[in-house]
Amino acid sequence: MLVEAYGDHALSEATCKRWFQRFKCNDFDVRNKERGRPPKKFEDVKLQAILDEDDTLSQKQMADMLNVAQQTISDRLKAMGKIQKCGKWVPHELNERQMENRKNTCEILLQRHERKSVLHRIVTGDEKWIYFKNPKRRKSWLIRDNHQHRLRNQIVSGRRQCSVFEWARRHGKVILLRQCTCTQSKRFRIQSKYLAGSCYPPPYSPDLAPSDYHLFSSMGHALAEQRFDSSRKWKIGCLIGLLQKKNISIGMVSTNYQKGGQNV
Template identity: 30%
Template sequence: MAVSANDIHIRHIMLFDFRGGLSAAETARHINGVYPEVVTDRTVRRWFQRFGSGNFDLEDKQRPGASPKISEDNLAKMIEENPKLTCQELANIFDLHYNTVLSHLHSIGKRYRAGKWTPHELTPEQKTYRDTVCESLLLRNNNLAFLDRIVTGDEKWCLYINVTRKGQWLSKGEKAVPTPRADLHQKKVMLCVWWNIKGIVHWELLNVGQTVNSDLYCQQLERVKSSLTKLWPALVNRKGVIFHHDNARPHVANITREKLKEFGWEVMLHPPYSPDIAPTDYHLFLALQNYLDDNRFQNKDEVENAIKIFFAKKEQKTYLEAIEKLPTRWARIIETGGEYYDN
């Protein structure tokens, strides 16, 4: 594309102002004050975006609607090799305008979406172990269903102030009401809970700032056993408990292992970094946090009362449904070679 000397002169001014820290709007006013109506705010913003990406070439690039200078096959191949390339990075690679690349991306059916956060970046060995454990559990359950024997549980921090940021419907020019971030060091209490397909077996709220160690965990297990024996004695005395918890340090300590061995409870296999196959994580705590969101509590008693209401309102069938999701999750992890379960 032929570029006049006047065009280059104006672009030099834009680059000068960009390096001088002026905004696009200020630069447009500056230029138009000397050369009336020679540029628009939109044009200056486009060039500033280009400069901001590190491209200081003052030759213009192709605009949307001009004859294509890009092979969509090459674009698709590059995206397949590295789907995390941004539109601006692709524009720089192909030496095209941002909007031209965006138009071609849409033409080949691509949309830019952020991937979900995962709990952990799994190593090949961890994926293999997850696959192996899930295959073992699924095969066992297919041969003789054992989901009704599972007792599971975990710990969760419950905050006094539960802040959520929500979208707002606004008129043109109206600013959204800001949401202050939660204090990183605010008060919180730890909830410890155990449950099965029929509902809550036992739960307790620790003192403010208190955490679980192996000694406390063993004391808690005694209370879990006592409650379970009162509520469902057949599970303890006849069927046999299959106890499920994660690999937190107090859960795998020798003293804990000995306590569970004393109870005669079988410990269910659970691979590390696997909240996606821990019913307390993917069901109970998720529902509880949704319930607590936007709530502010003054003290531990208020937190405890809210949790009591949550458990009282929760229907028994939801506990059953949560446990019954396990085989589907195991199967999906096997199909994907140990990757995280994707809802």
């Protein structure tokens, strides 16, 4: 009868039986009853105590410690606002002798600068990948677990060339190793001897690595939304980016070098 009267909107037989039983028990409240959540199997303070002791444990390890399911740990971590991030990668740990050598090197550079300025005689260099297609990178407000992979993948897979930048003046040279690059010791010793210069490990700072701190960022803004279909146009675009920072030089940061050296 209900199907004939209401068609597809008719209640099912099981629903009719359930409501009939409720009405038979004098329960005429047609509102849905609130369903309570299952009780917690452990308090968040216990999980937080484990994280305070060792925050590198896996969900399975924490689940075994609290005798609960791994999904329970996952749900509680999300409720507590916890996300998993990789720690900062450190290439190696220095021993006492290596730390002392680096300290001495920085002090020697500072003393040489105090006796006679050496910043105008530094030779250093760096490299940067410049792409033929440079989409403008924009900041976005995203949910914490979302990541912008599309732009990154597009850039990495695109056509590109490497530009090498050298900062030098051609007299009384002081030779510094390049930043972030592997150097063949034999080849470098021959070149250093030929140039009659000195070789010190380079402290990575705005003074001795001006490319990363003063040049590459401005070039990125200058090349934003630029597209090059040939190597010639690519070189012209790079030149325009360089001309916007034509006044940048190592000598202009001598004051910062002297102040920074006091904190070695």
